[in-house]
Amino acid sequence: MITALNIITDGPSWVNGLSWADIFIIVIYFIFIVFLGVKYSKSKDEKSYFLAGRGMTWPVIGFSLFAASISSSTLIGQAGDAYSTGIAVFNYNFISVVVMIFFAWFILPFYIKSKIFTIPEFLEKRFNAASRYYFSAITIIVNIFLDAAGSLYAAAMVMKLVFPEASIFTLSVIFAIVVAAYTIPGGLSAAIRVDLMQGIFLLVGSVVLTFYATFNGGAEYVKQLLSDGDKLMELVRPMDDASVPWLGMIVGIPILGLFFWGNNQQLVQRVLTAKSIDEGRKGVLLVGLLTLLTLFLIIIPGVMAIDLFPGLPKPDMVYPHLIMNLLPNVLIGFMLAAMVAALTSSLSGLLNSVATLFTMDFYNKINPQSSSKTKVRVGKMASITVLIIAVFWAPQIGKQFGTLLKYYQEMLSMMAPPIVAAFILGIFWKRTNATGAFSGLIAGIILGVANIIATVNTGHSIFGEMHFLLTVPFYFVWSMLVMIVVSLLTKKPPLEKTDQLTFSMQEFKEETLRLKEQSLLKNYRFWSYLLLAFSFIILILFW
Helix, strand or coil: CCCCCCCCCCCCCEECCEEHHHHHHHHHHHHHHHHHHHHCCCCCCHHHHHHHHHCECHHHHHHHHHHHHCCHHHHHHHHHHHHHHCHHHHHHHHHHHHHHHHHHHHHHHHHHHCCCCCHHHHHHHHCCHHHHHHHHHHHHHHHHHHHHHHHHHHHHHHHCCCCCCCCHHHHHHHHHHHHHHHHHHHHHHHHHHHHHHHHHHHHHHHHHHHHHHHHHHHHHHHHHHHHHCCHHHCCCECCCCCCCEHHHHHHCHHHHHHHHHHHCHHHHHHHCCECCHHHHHHHHHHHHHHHHHHHHHHHHHHHHHHHHCCCCCCHHHHHHHHHHHHCCCCHHHHHHHHHHHHHHHHHHHHHHHHHHHHHHHHHHHHCCCCCHHHHHHHHHHHHHHHHHHHHHHHHHHHHHCCCHHHHHHHHHHHHHHHHHHHHHHHHHCCCCCHHHHHHHHHHHHHHHHHHHHHHHHHCCECCECCCHHHHHHHHHHHHHHHHHHHHHHCCCCCHHHCCCCCCCHHHHHHHHHHHHCCCHHHCHHHHHHHHHHHHHHHHHHCC
């Protein structure tokens, strides 16, 4: 058993536990990704800068999505949560795979066919400009204070293992400069190519780390937990479980998952770069498979760390501890570089996401006659502004919240449900109109604000001691009810607001007939069924 973090500080060839070879690898790695980003940069017009020319294939989309989704709340937060409560945190990923399949089948085609630049833009096409502005503003706020600041904080916390004397603020500034060096000049084309490489590097590095953790006592510990029937290795938990109660897994996670994978500009923007609907769908299914692998590459190693590093004061630092203590030199440098690069990779996507939202949803409305060159310049200025705000907010996360995962989940549980309700009703119920959708969005956020005020003033949520996953459906159902009632009391939406923008069973049946003529290997539904089967095998094994 490894009982403490062993950082070597003696001798001229070591700096805080890393050899100079490790530090050299980290420096070279970052120089490489900046070079790669600049090489593939495209910024001649808004289509190239914001959507990489809409010409990406499914492998690029899949690995880019994976790298972008391995945000601070995943790599750092989920490993830390596994250390604290076991593998129940994998339920977020498991349910998300089902959500991805739903998204690929039923929602993604509308996004790509409508040729949108932003997800809020779809709300304007389906409803009105007010819904678009609301969602865009909420998304920008979430991207800055939850995702961008969280990514900087996580990357800084990792590098504090190497440079403990450096402040979170200083390290955040350094990472912000690195990401800005290739993302701001090059746009999404640069970010998506860098993400592809970083996704592959992270996958390989995680496999290597899992191997070392397994053969340094981790396998025996997990085997013992399984033989004892320890709840640490159980996915389905009782209702009083502090991590993921079983009902929350059913009624809460799907709504949050649909927001993350289906309404999140940062991730969906990569799918919008697909050269066809089929390429986009297969890219989503690929990231679904990679997401399932996080059980073995991120979460179970976090459980192994309970035995390898008992009593760690900061669960969020579990994954870095595994790297620093289990890997040999040179591999430490490679894995730290890949890990931090993955965290900054999500940041690069966020920058382009916010730049796209601000430029296309706000600036373009104010100055519709502006040139492509001007729009790209405005997008770059928006990215710089986001970085500055995120750098100053990042140090506050550690002071105000217990863990990254708790910080992210609690904020998202209030913001996501009304937006998901608008998209679900908008696509699957033609009677939903603009007045109903906007009323439901506002009603949802009012309930969220009321909950925040009550919590601050009384120390208790308006839902009492209820687990936050169980509060999610209350926001969702409340918003949806308001949308339905107001829509029924007001005029039907005009045909142009529903034609080609809502689900049609007839079109679905016609597509089914076309797919029967294809080989199974080219049929995205066949791969969806295999992915579902793999998911449920995991659920049964770790029930």
